[in-house]
Amino acid sequence: NIMKNKHDVYRVYVGARYAFTSFKYDVGSSVLNDPVWQDHAAIQINNASAHCHWAELVFAVDAKIWGPLHLGWSARYRRRLAHNDGDAGNVWYVPGFGKTGTSRLGATFNIIITL
Numbered sequence: 001n002i003m004k005n006k007h008d009v010y011r012v013y014v015g016a017r018y019a020f021t022s023f024k025y026d027v028g029s030s031v032l033n034d035p036v037w038q039d040h041a042a043i044q045i046n047n048a049s050a051h052c053h054w055a056e057l058v059f060a061v062d063a064k065i066w067g068p069l070h071l072g073w074s075a076r077y078r079r080r081l082a083h084n085d086g087d088a089g090n091v092w093y094v095p096g097f098g099k100t101g102t103s104r105l106g107a108t109f110n111i112i113i114t115l
Contacts, residue, residue, distance in 0.1 A: 013058065
């Protein structure tokens, strides 16, 4: 919390994260069409291993609504530092990171209950 009064009903957060995940995945397709030879090929990859390291910058705001209930939102900028997609090629989704497309921005809406 970067606000002057740390115990106020409004909170503003700034932070940085480092994350790592190691996971296994399966790829299966009943039929895949070859774009060059126009042949049909079945693809089946089981238990492929992959891992990813990434860093995030986070900005978040939340406010007390009633009693222990807070509502807020957060935005993050994430960047992959290193990754190994395994033998199957590019991984579409990394657990904890999300989709591996071209966007490096993410946002969440939070409902928080303070105990």
